[in-house]
Amino acid sequence: MKETLMRTSPGGNRIGAALVDRRRVDTWVELMGASEIAHRMEHNNTAILPPIVHRKLRQLMVLPAWQGADVPRPFQADFLEAQLIESLSPETSALLQPVQKNHHSDLVQELVRFSFRSSMTPISLSSVCEALFTTKTTLTVSCREMFGYGPMALMRRIRLQQVHEVLCNPELRQRLGCNTVQQTAEHFGFASRNHFASAYRDLFSETPRKTLLASR
Template identity: 80%
Template sequence: MWKQLGCDYNVVQISPGPLHGRLRVDHQDGILLVSMQADQALLVEGTRHPRWLPFTIEHSDNYREHRHFGESLSPHTLAGFNTKMTETLMRTSPGGNCIGAVLVDRRRADIWADLMGAHEVSDRMEHNNKAILSPMVHRKLRQLMVLPAWQGADVPKPFQADLLEAQLIESLSPESSSLVQPVQKTHHSDLVKELVRFSFQSSTAPVSLGLVCQALFTTKTTLTVSCREMFGYGPMALMRRIRLQQVHEVLTSPGLRQQTGCHTVQQAAEHFGFVSRNHFASAYRDLFAETPRTTLLASR
């Protein structure tokens, strides 16, 4: 769905266990309201669509391990709105989270500068990527971005686009946000971003830590430290999880099985570089809490 919105994102499940979640999109008057809900920690990395300017908040209070470009998330934060950024690197916390995102057409956002008192808002958006809101303003924003109750099927639901837009402008005013923070991309966050991208691009080829470091022009120590800061485990463990996730996607999708020619568990595992059946099956169960055969049979 992210790709249908024009966002070239890679999404990685970080914490182990069955993944349950929901991604919902509503559209009105040049504004997209997106809600991403999951019971596992996720990493979202990739390139933003040039048309949309994102504003994100966490609906729940479970943000202890949230990271934006490697930086911790503070309470009552509005994030992601920097007008100069073209990329996204966000990690959520395990145990359940609900991210709300408002995607505003950039042409519409440009008009904000012409509104009374909004020039400073535009300046803040150009130089910063996070704002710490007052509890009351943050609560108002959450109420306007609330995820509709699940009723077995998602149907379009009108939302108050004008009020939401006005609240975003107010949220970035000096009176509502006590602190704005600039983008502080670090060498470590850049390495993690490149590692994730490399992992998806070369997921069917044999790889070693030395080859990864050579491809990313870094050292084993630097890459390992950077990866552990973001995920709690090393680069090879991350790459293995990405490959397991890709096997899982093939096993759950008849279309992908047809596309890759992988119609059995063994074919899918070997396609993504898993040689040992026992090690693969054990790692798969640890991550998804079911056997790969169970996944395959459920999709038939």
């Protein structure tokens, strides 16, 4: 769908992309009683939609005219999510293309699993390769092929996502005994406060303290 997501013009270009939290997708699927949609998403990575269905998605992704960086721009996220799920239903006759698994994809899948198992201890690339019985070159090439960045960046991103989840959830903080940002960061292996705060801000566009305060 690269052609449908990018439009060039004499003045520059515009790219539109919708990223939806998988948990929200699961909620939609449960409400609609459409388990086959979850199955489709799990086993396919491309969907070619009928023109009328694609047009509905495109219309929902159009943002109002830009009026300045500080002016809020309303966006119909809920409608877009619902339309996205509906677009993947069998009734739309979407042409699905299955995920092509290979050695690289299997290796990266093992890396992701390993990242979650070891997310509370400092780790090095050498020890990761030793645990996965692979070489640095193979792991790095595989990871960049799948995600566009290296294995250590992927593992750091996973840990940042876990920190974000804890900071957003008071029950999780109580269960883990992490009542502050620093305690949460240290729990997931972040030793440098400055590096952690900078990486968190780059990923979530806000400070970890702001995330914590918003959950109280």
